Amino acid sequence: MSFTSRLTRRRSLAAAGTAVVLAVALAACGSSKDSDSSMPGMDHGSKPSASSSSAHAGHGDHGSMPGMDHGGMDHGAMGDGLADSKDGYKLTSTATELAAGKDTEYKFRITGPDGKAVTAFADDQTKKMHFYAIRSDLTGFQHLHPTMADDGTWTAGLSALEPGTWRTYASFIPDSGAGKGKDLVLSRTVTVPGDAQKTPLPAATTSAEADGYKVDVKTDLVAGMTRPMTVSVSKDGKPVNDLQPYLGTYAHLTAFHEGDQAFAHLHPETKVEGDKGGPDLAFQAMLPKSGHWRLFLQFQTGGKLHTAALTLSVG
Template sequence: MNNHSGHDMTAHGGARPGGLSVSENGYTLELDSTIFPAGVRTVTFRVTGPDGRPVTEFTPEHEKKLHFIAVRRDTTGFQHMHPVMDGKGTWSVDLTLEPGDWRFFADVHPVGHGGTMALGIDASVAGPYAPQPISGGSRSAHVGEYTVSLDGELLPGTASDLTLTVSRDGRPVTDLQPYLGAYGHLVALRVGDLGYLHVHPDGEPGDGVTEPGPAITFMAAAPSGGVYRLYLDFQHQDVVRTAEFTVRATATVTPGPDAAPRAASEHAGHRGGHAHH
């Protein structure tokens, strides 16, 4: 698995997720404006370095020098974009913004810095705000004629497989196209603070092993228990689509020897209503 950010969902579960701070290791995300009217709007920003100047040299990660994520605080409106930078270090990107409070993330690897980082900043979009409830925990997401099914459990502090399987009109999709060097990209946001996690699947196109669908498998670990929103980007027939899921990361508890008889008794007494985590 190739991780995209130093704070990703990796086997190092329990680490602080990225995107919770506007500044890290001397690097800061600066927006020209943090207030926008609703609609399609151009957002301009810079990443400044420890010297206070805009950074202009970045190490590409998955074919791009900067990955920009926008999402409303109620986890709707997710957009994974790739802005354009001018010669002075100012980036610009067009976003579709609905009224409400938003969180913007810049995922970058400045040249000279030891790795990638995710910086986050809040923005406000004017207008009547109608926050949406977090969707339920369905294991299937529908994107037009495509269905994406999720298998596996997200565990806090423990690496586990998450497999997303893509079908179209009931038939497996076996010709997914590479998108930014992978068959799929997964972003997870922790509900409550929008702690940011970003991973990529096991294997990569052209490695002689990884198939172009229908299944895309990620090795992931959540930094903590709680509810997470998952966003899978995949490309088919030259169109990038996003499937969304809601999952709960729950620790797996291994009972000690003294707890075994009680666990068995409880299982017998609550058959059909006892959840195994």
Template sequence: MNTGLKITAFGAAIAATFGTAYGVGTSIDPVVAEKPPAAHDEHAETEEGAGEKAKGGHEEAPGGGHETTPAGGLQISEGGYTLALDTPRVAEGRSALLSFSVKDESGRKVTAYQREHGKELHFIVASRDLTVYRHLHPTRAADGTWSVRAKLPAAGGYRAFADFKPAKKGATGVTLGADLAVSGTSEPAALPKAGNTAEVDGYRVTLDGALTPGKANELKLTVSKDGKPVTNLQPYLGAYGHLVALRAGDLAYLHVHPNGEPGDGVTKPGPEVSFTATAPSSGAYRLFLDFQHKGEVRTAAFTVDVPATGSDSGAKPSTQPGETEESGEHGH
């Protein structure tokens, strides 16, 4: 993960429509009976095969445009590391223990990581329709097995992301992704429309700025409560805000942190939290901002449309309440 600078980029797509029953990989039978997908008002969804990371050059991306940077979260194995889910399927609406590990090239579980933003590893779970989001905080056993309890409220296909940096000298950050199935009857929702605010638990978060393919832009998120600016945000994971974004269609993963940090003598604890981000392609994105106030972490969710290069680009988030869950999880 890179602090306050470019977003981890994206690659080719994984199928995102819900027209078939979901399994995880090719070795697991389907466990979800699904209803027809909800109509999408804004974006046509394209069914594509399992993505492969771009190995340089340009690659067509969902929503138009070209990939110009390496992908994030679209591969289960990358850089000699593999994400192994011990629990690739769970039941809808029930608290379940998610267990996983990161394995090296020899198949051994990784037990040494560099701490970044207060954690050795960041674990994100999101539904493929991007209406359910969880930023979880697993614990690691001595043998390298990670575990955390979570309750996923809706059946369907999900993607689990492990974002980490190995302790190996010279290692760079890695984001791996694996499919997760939640059993039950699935009725995927349409991607929320773009807007300019998001509300959660009486807080209003306003997004100002634009995402442009291949160009770094500043995004400012302003937090208010009951019409008054929040000027006493509390540090969360070493920052006043934590931003994850996923591209609709393939769930390519972005993970950024704000410009500045608590205690640097410059960065104020609100109401604005600033990020610098680069969109790797045009298309629709879902942004999830975690922020902490009065001892509780909340998640504000936005939908952002990124026009093709040369178009009038504007990042317009949608109003979408967040949720807070138990067992070390939170989010929408």
């Protein structure tokens, strides 16, 4: 074989070897579990929700929306709260109708994957169970901490309800079983008979008043993304510096989405230091859907609880 033929053959073999190496590398990249196939900045911790219910077949599954980690609990992983069951846990109640115009009780149970009533719950913001009720037009907000009987039956004492369709939410963390440590929110609807008069949702704003206090919200929220939010509390034009701890923090913020009543729970990051909170409270907020959200900020001063409500527009 001539020198020229040998040189040509070596170059051909080298090229073939390079092609094989390149092909293997590309195949490895294509099969990598860490492949960055999503848009950067959109992954805020993914714990997909399996929540679904035939009663909510018209609603999409928003439980996969990423959330925030507050004190070790991923509150975004709780889903949108529109299902009565999730991860084998179910909110059950025989109540389908509640009386209008007078205080009433709502009884319910949480059953686990084994079908039995759950009786072991972990503390979440100092309580074993957080219970919410709100009408379909996002009026009549109530946040309660019901009591549990030995058989796992919870009783929530509701203030007088206006006629209409209401949704009740149970927010809890199982302290045993397959769901131990999971932050869950389940809900059901209940009817209050009578002539229901719908109240239009107030226009979007960044401030609200309650009991002489003014609450200002500064944020630029985008649906499905975690963004900073600052809530400032003032009174008579002066900053408030005497916020008292309420449920282990200086404020409790709950949000409901207009139209489907999707649920979101936001926690302030501001460190609690006695009865001297405020005037500014920092949040890392994530609301999973665009549109209007009705926010309810609860805070305490002088031993009295205040609730400020405002409508926030999320793009």
